[in-house]
Amino acid sequence: MFIGQKPKQQILEDYSRYVNPGRVSVFKQMGLDFVPGRREGVWLWDIDGRRKLLNCRCSGGVFNLGHRPPLLVKALKTALDEIDIGDHMLLDEMRAELGRRLAQLTPGDIQYSTFSPGGAEAIDVAIKLARGYTQRPGVISVKGGYHGHTGFALATGEDSFRNKFGPMPPGFSKVPFGDAEALAAAVNKETAAVIVETIPATSGMLFPPDDYYPRVRQICDAWHTQFIVDEVQSGLGRTGRMWAIEEWDVVPDILVSGKGLSGALYPMSATCHRPHLDAFFQANPFIHLSSFGGAALGCVTALAMLDQITEPGFMEHVQAMGNRFEDGFAELRSRYEIVAGWRQRGLMIGFELVDARMGPAMSIALAQNGVLAVFANHRPSTIQIMPPLIIQPGEVDFVLEALDRSLDFLTAHPGMLELIPDVGVV
Numbered sequence: 001m002f003i004g005q006k007p008k009q010q011i012l013e014d015y016s017r018y019v020n021p022g023r024v025s026v027f028k029q030m031g032l033d034f035v036p037g038r039r040e041g042v043w044l045w046d047i048d049g050r051r052k053l054l055n056c057r058c059s060g061g062v063f064n065l066g067h068r069p070p071l072l073v074k075a076l077k078t079a080l081d082e083i084d085i086g087d088h089m090l091l092d093e094m095r096a097e098l099g100r101r102l103a104q105l106t107p108g109d110i111q112y113s114t115f116s117p118g119g120a121e122a123i124d125v126a127i128k129l130a131r132g133y134t135q136r137p138g139v140i141s142v143k144g145g146y147h148g149h150t151g152f153a154l155a156t157g158e159d160s161f162r163n164k165f166g167p168m169p170p171g172f173s174k175v176p177f178g179d180a181e182a183l184a185a186a187v188n189k190e191t192a193a194v195i196v197e198t199i200p201a202t203s204g205m206l207f208p209p210d211d212y213y214p215r216v217r218q219i220c221d222a223w224h225t226q227f228i229v230d231e232v233q234s235g236l237g238r239t240g241r242m243w244a245i246e247e248w249d250v251v252p253d254i255l256v257s258g259k260g261l262s263g264a265l266y267p268m269s270a271t272c273h274r275p276h277l278d279a280f281f282q283a284n285p286f287i288h289l290s291s292f293g294g295a296a297l298g299c300v301t302a303l304a305m306l307d308q309i310t311e312p313g314f315m316e317h318v319q320a321m322g323n324r325f326e327d328g329f330a331e332l333r334s335r336y337e338i339v340a341g342w343r344q345r346g347l348m349i350g351f352e353l354v355d356a357r358m359g360p361a362m363s364i365a366l367a368q369n370g371v372l373a374v375f376a377n378h379r380p381s382t383i384q385i386m387p388p389l390i391i392q393p394g395e396v397d398f399v400l401e402a403l404d405r406s407l408d409f410l411t412a413h414p415g416m417l418e419l420i421p422d423v424g425v426v
């Protein structure tokens with residue numbers, strides 16, 4: 001009824017004329033003028049039905065449960081018979097229930113949730129809360145991090161995304177990821193917050209030294225600085241744990257979730273904080289408003305998603321599929337010199353190639369071989385492999401075979417690297 005009402009060529013022309021011609025030309029240049037039509041589970045079909053791709057991009061975790069997860073579709077359809085978005089100024093049963101559930105599932109004594117429609121807004125809320133609570137201006141993020149494109153979120157990010165928009169708000173600075181000494185030297189009595197993606201995804205899935213997060217916690221405690229972890233990509237089972245930060249047994253003051261929280265059906269993100277911070281919201285209960293933040297229909301969808309990922313065996317499945325990938329990667333590395341290695345927890349994978357131009361080339365080659373996976377924007381030598389968490393063994397093997405064929409192609413055609421356009425895809 002909705003898919004394929006117009007021929008693909010017409011859609012591309014309309015997109016170019018009325019939405020974003022620049023993107024159409026970049027995707028055409030890359031041979032990726034793919035317009036998703038039918039979508040189901042791990043698969044996406046081009047609108048003309050000519051090819052299908054196994055989705056290892058997953059929009060950074062939005063499609064954690066695949067496309068149109070049946071239990072979530074059912075929950076949302078049922079909810080539509082009874083409720084709507086709700087009025088964000090009023091009290092709400094669905095928000096109360098999602099808040100209660102997140103309090104159970106988030107680390108330590110994290111208790112309260114503020115809901116937003118997207119990840120960047122949820123980061124903005126975290127920074128507002130930390131600044132409002134501490135009454136300090138300083139926010140320290142890490143180089144190569146990515147927290148989204150709204151106001152304070154953008155201010156934490158890289159110049160390549162910020163410097164065309166004039167002066168940023170004061171107080172924002174950066175230190176290298178994984179370097180506790182540099183952080184200790186940067187934090188002072190003016191620092192409201194330290195914000196880190198637990199596993200920086202746009203930098204190609206980096207892992208810090210073992211003692212990094214415990215030391216970040218100590219440094220923040222020493223200065224009464226709030227520690228914010230961004231689990232927009234790494235949370236909700238992606239690493240085989242509910243939250244990636246659990247690996248280091250550290251409780252942040254604020255944890256931000258998004259993407260997968262939507263179940264890919266209804267935009268939803270959450271800024272979850274510990275009780276001490278709530279003094280600020282209790283003194284200012286209407287200081288942050290969002291008409292669509294915590295929409296009741298989205299809460300129903302998020303609750304159904306949480307039900308699914310807390311089913312017995314779910315995290316074990318993620319680990320098992322991660323192990324299957326790992327075995328395959330080891331075998332590929334033994335055969336291809338252009339494989340530099342990989343970084344991985346569960347199904348959060350950065351597959352490293354020896355040359356920065358190889359990431360984009362690999363994205364193109366993988367698409368030709370039936371897999372959608374993109375290079376890391378801040379480290380293009382890395383291909384991000386983020387399949388839906390529901391991926392099955394045969395589908396893991398399909399991805400590994402596509403990698404094999406693509407590595408073979410790149411090894412045989414090094415000249416392809418000269419054709420790589422300069423793109424900026426996140």
Ligand SMILES: Cc1ncc(COP(=O)(O)O)c(C=O)c1O
Pocket residue numbers: 060118119120121123146147148149197201230231232233258259426
């Ligand atoms: C780690 C991280 N944080 C925040 C965001 C921003 O989320 P959104 O695009 O929903 O605003 C993203 C988006 O890619 C992200 O990867």
